[in-house]
Amino acid sequence: MTPLFGKLFDQLDARLHVRADTRKSANKVFPSNWSFLLGEVALFSLVILVLTGIFLTFFYRPNVEAVTYTGSNPVFAGRTLPAAFESIVRLSSDINGGLLFRRLHRGASHLFIATIVLHMLRILLTGAFRKPRELNYFVGIGLLTLAFGAGFTGYSLPYDSLAGTGIRIAYSELLSLPLIGDRVAFWIFGGAFPTGDVIPRFFVLHVMLLPAALIGTVGLHLFMVYRQKHTQFPRVGVDGHQLVLGKPLWPLQFAESTTLFLWTGGLLAAAAVLIPWSDVALLGPYVPGEVGNNAQPDWFLFWLEGALRIFPPIEFGIPGTLIISGPFVAGVVLPGLIFTFLAFYPFLEKWLYKLEGEWHVLQNPLEIPLRAGVMLGVFSALLLLSAAATNDILSRMLGIPIEVMTWFFRITVIVAPIVLGLGIARYARRRLNRRQRHVPSTETEAQQRYIAA
Numbered sequence: 001m002t003p004l005f006g007k008l009f010d011q012l013d014a015r016l017h018v019r020a021d022t023r024k025s026a027n028k029v030f031p032s033n034w035s036f037l038l039g040e041v042a043l044f045s046l047v048i049l050v051l052t053g054i055f056l057t058f059f060y061r062p063n064v065e066a067v068t069y070t071g072s073n074p075v076f077a078g079r080t081l082p083a084a085f086e087s088i089v090r091l092s093s094d095i096n097g098g099l100l101f102r103r104l105h106r107g108a109s110h111l112f113i114a115t116i117v118l119h120m121l122r123i124l125l126t127g128a129f130r131k132p133r134e135l136n137y138f139v140g141i142g143l144l145t146l147a148f149g150a151g152f153t154g155y156s157l158p159y160d161s162l163a164g165t166g167i168r169i170a171y172s173e174l175l176s177l178p179l180i181g182d183r184v185a186f187w188i189f190g191g192a193f194p195t196g197d198v199i200p201r202f203f204v205l206h207v208m209l210l211p212a213a214l215i216g217t218v219g220l221h222l223f224m225v226y227r228q229k230h231t232q233f234p235r236v237g238v239d240g241h242q243l244v245l246g247k248p249l250w251p252l253q254f255a256e257s258t259t260l261f262l263w264t265g266g267l268l269a270a271a272a273v274l275i276p277w278s279d280v281a282l283l284g285p286y287v288p289g290e291v292g293n294n295a296q297p298d299w300f301l302f303w304l305e306g307a308l309r310i311f312p313p314i315e316f317g318i319p320g321t322l323i324i325s326g327p328f329v330a331g332v333v334l335p336g337l338i339f340t341f342l343a344f345y346p347f348l349e350k351w352l353y354k355l356e357g358e359w360h361v362l363q364n365p366l367e368i369p370l371r372a373g374v375m376l377g378v379f380s381a382l383l384l385l386s387a388a389a390t391n392d393i394l395s396r397m398l399g400i401p402i403e404v405m406t407w408f409f410r411i412t413v414i415v416a417p418i419v420l421g422l423g424i425a426r427y428a429r430r431r432l433n434r435r436q437r438h439v440p441s442t443e444t445e446a447q448q449r450y451i452a453a
């Protein structure tokens, strides 16, 4: 520490007695493996989202009343537009730095969700969710849900043709809830869509409630990582359950994380300057009743869109009162089941293998055939559903009738995950047998039984 910082710190310590706690935190050990940086990039993206979002909030107008655009964009000059869309055109064409901040914000939102998904994949594949981290894994599932909510409400705010189509689909999903659908949809949207209330309400969610919930929950998540310490990959000759090896927070990890933050911001800024995207002129404002042929949600909701597209149009229930419909099963029941299954997966492993004790050393997913099979099954199903969201484009490109494409996805989305899941589980089991049930020397007896199971 420089003498100046040293003196300042002495003054602080004299008042708050922070020296002992600070030393403990500064010595916290971070494992040296790149996959531990995914959570950090998610964190940095969140910081960039908040900072760029504050700038955008100064100029965005959260309502859909008709206003005349008087700015310099030749495509919209003199046209009457919904105020929300008009403010996005002004941000893009008339406000210094507006387009840069819009692109930075959008880019950071994609990076945020992509790194959360990869981070979660690492946690799931390596078994970092096992006791004592099941609780933090649960907090993580909450974070994923909040991030999806923030992504969807943000995508809706420009009120361009894509946004309007997305909001209308969300409204139809609410309507499909058995018995209470219309009341819930009217309550959330303030009447039958399109209403004037939806954009102001999504705005409050997007700039206040969801960011506050995200920031609070990330704080809780990191506090739990701090208290429980990191897991780590196995190292020959080291009892990873007793000892974490790696870099101390101060100064090594701090320097590495600062560098990573600067790279994250720098690459997002370079992408914002060099890649011409977020161009509202290509889309135009939302006009109720008009649906663009290639209307697609953001990539992280493709799987949901795919499920809605290929699910058969079934309807059944008590005569006179519709209970269950295709959109309800594909858009509400299916995502509910996937999220619930992923949330409770740690308990499934714990129950199946009768696990006791704590687990701090990570695993190769092939060491646990059940996990390898289930994860490949779930993720291949999600990827196929995502591909099904492009069935119209694929059908045009390949010259295959759309009905054939839809049936292809209906069948493969069920068959392929089962075949792949069983295949990888079988391969993992054989691999274990070949290695004569070799297990790292650091495992306790109960853990060895689990790995060999």
Ligand code: HEM
Pocket: 035, 036, 037, 038, 039, 040, 042, 043, 046, 116, 119, 120, 123, 128, 129, 133, 136, 137, 138, 139, 140, 141, 143, 144, 147, 218, 221, 225, 229, 230, 231, 232
């Ligand atoms: C806003 C989103 C998120 C942020 C900013 C975030 C951030 C972090 C960071 C910085 C770490 C420590 C480094 C590491 O272990 O990778 C961590 C650990 C962890 N995260 Fe997340 N995370 C997020 C979402 C999630 C999700 C969606 C899950 C799972 C459902 C999850 C589960 C965990 C677990 C179990 C740990 C402890 C892992 C270990 O010690 O190896 N997190 N998170």
